[in-house]
Amino acid sequence: MIYTDTRDSSVKVDFRTAVVNGMNSVTGGLYMPTEFPKLNKSLICKAPEPSFREIAFESAKPFVQDEIPDADLQAIIADAYPFMPKVVPIDPISYVLELFHGPTCAFKDFGARFMARVMSYFNKDQDKPLHILVATSGDTGSAVGSAFHNVPGLDVTILYPQGKISPLQEKQLSTFTGNVRALRVDGNFDDCQRLVKTAFTDKELRNRFRLSSANSINISRLLPQSFYYTYASLVVKNRSWRDNKIENPSVIVVVPSGNFGNLTSGLIAKEMGAPITGFVAATNSNRTIPDWIFSGEYNPRASVATLSNAMDVGAPSNYERIKAMYSLEEVRKLFASYWIDDKGTMAAIKSCHVRTGYIIDPHGSVAWQAWDDIRRGSMEKLSSGFEGNPNEPGLTPNLPEWANDVVNKNAVGILLETAHPAKFGDTVAKATGREPSLPDRLEKVMMLPDRSIPMTSNYDDLREWLISNLE
Ligand SMILES: *Cc1c(COP(=O)(O)O)cnc(C)c1O
Secondary structure: OOEEEOOEEEEEEOHHHHHHHOOOOOOOOOEEEOOOOOOOHHHHOOOOOOOHHHHHHHHHHHHHOOOOOHHHHHHHHHHHOOOOOEEEEEEOOEEEEEOOOOOOOEOHHHHHHHHHHHHHHHOOOOOOOEEEEEEOOOHHHHHHHHHHOOOOOEEEEEEEEOOOOOHHHHHHHHOOOOOEEEEEEOOOHHHHHHHHHHHHOOHHHHHHOEEEOOOOOOHHHHHHHHHHHHHHHHHHHHHHHHHHOOOOOEEEEEEEOOOOHHHHHHHHHHHOOOOOOEEEEEEOOOOHHHHHHHHOOOOOOOOOOOOOHHHOOOOOOOHHHHHHHOOHHHHHHHEEEEEOOHHHHHHHHHHHHHHHOOOOOHHHHHHHHHHHHHHHHHHHHHHOOOOOOOOOOEEOOOOOOOHHHHHOOOEEEEEEEOEOHHHHHHHHHHHHOOOOOOOHHHHHHHHOOOOOEEEOOOHHHHHHHHHHHOO
């Protein structure tokens, strides 16, 4: 597969280059495959649906062709995914897609674990390790640390702002051993980012060490996230008739979004032939994308803090990829969009619990509320001419092509649950009156000793530490 870049379509690189470079430092653009090959009909039509790993293999294959042989790709997928996404029906036309069954209990495990193994694969002929530096404000750092833990040829240093993330997140970051370590920086997230950026532009340091980043714009994190969209849409298509007597429903996927990497992965799955009719871009008060879909003007802004903090992004990096894939008109046909504030998020966690018995986390709850409003009249109201107000929480005034499928009760929803509710236990307990129990793997982490290393926010200190501690 040839990859190009969102800012210069004359750029042509292979998969390895796209993965190792992360982004194109010359144009500042993001790498994109030049095409989205269709999945085999026999795979899409197979009943019962193929296994998650089979879908993963068949989906990944065209993107790595000629660079990773089939047997090696199989091994990468088997090693990356000892866990599965899970489709859980919560009422006859609503399915929660649980993406938190990986080691760190958030969907980022799917992307980060594939990326780590691919990077290791491309690094296997080198005699020196590849050093990954990551600045994190929470979820990304633990997914990346866990994904690279004990992966040969790679070495990870995580920088996080001490005392500025949740105690559970801090535990998840500070208890790694071996090839992964965390520096607790006396400063804020911006300091951590500045330290990492300065290291990347430090020529002398780069001459000594092979440095790389592992952030969410890497194409090798987006491609694997498409696997679970394909998987879930096939599962739901197969079981729908039994659940709701809808013969051939339109499948609408509702994605709680921040940087819009997850949603971009859904677009890739649809392009490859997954039976998905449309998407709902669901956000918290950081509503840059809903505003863009409504007004046609893209106004990135500073982020505001909310209860669904992994979605607190005011300038979503994958906007650039969505724009490279579709025109605004196409986006408006394909997407509904929706946003809610913190008050709405609390009410959503509660209403999901009361109405279905399902305990949902603050991120997934945004998707639940979007879907529940859409199917219970918001879409019908818009269809019948209601103007709506984009400045108020709720459904953005935009009619996607599939609006009538919802109005005619011919649609089912897949709601992405991106984190385990126990990661946000206080919020969930406040909303539902019930404390979600911690999964064993998180409970275990809470017992491990803190191994984080103190660091100042001064670059010279970081530099000195790296030189004396990295091999
Ligand atoms: C990262 C994250 C999101 C946002 O995903 P994007 O790909 O940035 O849109 C949503 N929920 C959780 C729990 C996350 O960790």
